[in-house]
Amino acid sequence: MLGKYSRLNTAIARQYIQDKGQHLRRKFSSQPQHQYKSYNYKENPIIFNRINEQYVIKGKERVVGWWLISLSASVFSIVILGGYTRLSKSGLSMVKWHPHKVGLPKNNEEWEQEFEEYKQFPEYYLFNKERGLDIDGFKRIYFVEWAHRIVARSIGALFILPFSYFLMRGYLQPKLKKSLFALLAFGSLQGVIGWWMVKSGLVDKNKTIELDKTPRVSPYRLTVHGYSAYIIYGVGVWLAMNLLRRPQEAVINLANMADHASMRKLLLRSAHGILPLILLYGFFTSGIQGRYAVNNYPFVGQNWFLTRNHFQGDIPFWQNFTENKIVVQVIHRTLGTLFALLALKGGYEVYKMKNLTPIARKAYWLILAAITLQICIGIGAIWYPSEIWIPNLHQAGALTVLTSVLFACHTCRKVDPRHMRNLLGKLKIDDPQAYERMMKGFNKKQLSKTEMDAMKKFYEGK
Incomplete structure (x- = not known):
């Protein structure tokens, strides 16, 4: 019974494909054969696909692309959280850096210990002491900074685990591998930069040459930390668009x-x-x-x-x-x-x-x-x-x-330059006069001089 329905469905599908093919042939036969003002796949086929040559193997563009989108969205969120951490004056509440430690203090004794350590630094005795900061207020600002660090480490896990899987499965091509390894190194360095920034706010500003003597992180180190996050975000978005959007040659x-x-x-x-x-x-x-x-x-x-x-x-x-x-x-x-x-x-x-x-x-x-x-x-x-x-x-x-x-x-x-050579080669055969006109003014409008010379050398041997 299943075999019978399977053969029936196959016959229906074959007939549908034949009917659809006849419809498309009638549609394209009524159009000009060489139409350059509008795009259709028959006139402008994607022969060279750099996505599969340089980034990922065929069929894995979307899974890797959406992974990069999720990473970029996570970086977006942590930048906003980092901004709130700074604006709420929570960034100096954790006065130690423990990359291996992820949990909050478990009991009152541990909270008191963290609070006593915080009291040894300028932000408390020059600023928050006068405001009457108590243990409950300290818990609030501590939680914000802790959340910022935990989200950062979560992004690291979100990067490393799928990246390792893609490497083992052979999804990634050499160019994307290099880009992602560089992104991994830069992201790891970002954690060190973050602590380097926080450390600048735990010193007595009277001993520095900064104009503002209130307890805060160095604006120079803050700029390095924030700008690095923007670079990571931008690279991630660009790589994701390379995979999820159709090739420019289309x-x-x-x-x-x-x-x-x-x-x-x-x-x-x-x-x-x-x-x-x-x-x-x-x-x-x-x-x-x-x-x-x-x-x-x-x-x-x-x-x-x-x-x-x-x-x-x-x-x-x-x-x-x-x-x-x-x-x-x-x-x-x-x-x-x-x-x-x-x-x-x-x-x-x-x-x-x-x-x-x-x-x-x-x-x-x-x-x-x-x-x-x-x-x-x-x-x-x-x-x-x-x-x-x-x-x-x-x-x-x-x-x-x-x-x-x-x-x-x-x-x-x-x-891709190969795509441009194809377009010019097609034009040279179909309309030699248009080809000559285009090559005369090509340098000014569409290509650099180096690219134009390369085209001429390819087609004309000059």
Whole structure:
């Protein structure tokens, strides 16, 4: 009986495939044979797939990609938790680093011991003692810092266990292996950097050259720790998109290649220029509590911008740009405003690019939306500095802007040179005159001079 139904289902499936094939043949036969303005799989097949050549074996793209997405989401969450740890002044509650220890104190005696150790350090006897911090208050701030460290170790386990499994099963190709080993080393170093940062807040600030003598971690070490987390997050997101999104060769043809290259250059100017500087100054602003310095926007007190009086002359001039609260806050928000204006200008340029794929165009609009929201949250953090949820939300907004920029860059990334040679070879056979016209102006619009020379050498022997 089962064999009978199996044969029947096979016959039905075979007939369906034949009918579907006839329908597709009729559909494609009615279309122009060489259409470069719109993409279809018949005209633009993916012959070379770098995903399977360099990243993972065929069929394992999604499982590895979603694992990387989960890792990136975990890093996103720990960055937000780390921001709350700092804003709630919980980061210095654990005065020892025990990488092997995961549990909370088990009884009152252990809690008292932890509290007595905390009392030996400046944050307690210079700050929290006057506020009347008791054992219950200490438990609250201790728990926040403990949760931050436990989540960090959980991310380590989330990385190592599946990574080991993928290695044993042979899912990963050499390029992705190298990237993930580098990410593992960098993530392990992040734990050491975290303790190095905390340790800077357990010393007497009167013995340092820092301007602010209140007990807190060094803004320089905080910046290194936070920026490293952003790098880990960005690399994870980029690798995940490489696996989960279809190859760029599936959407790039001779008609839209120039506009995608123009958008890529537009994005790289911000991604490699002003955005990293904004993020850097965001950490310095956070590390020195710069949101309290000036609480009006767009003015700086009674002025439109910084004046000579805002700079301190009794310290090295460069230190004003890293520890002077007014200067650092104003630079950070000015860079953010400039970035928003440049993004609007870029939006007009993207609007004029008529051959962009829809996903690339929407990705740029997503950047504009993320920047607009982030500017609004940033202004709120300036106007209401005592509300810790606003600057914490601002940090989440920074990661959102970074994600949107990475996604937009990924929609217009470079294609495999072999794919471009195929497109040019096809054009040379189908329309020699169009090929000659394109090769004359190719360097200016679509390829660098090195790439153009390589194409000419391949096709013309020049």
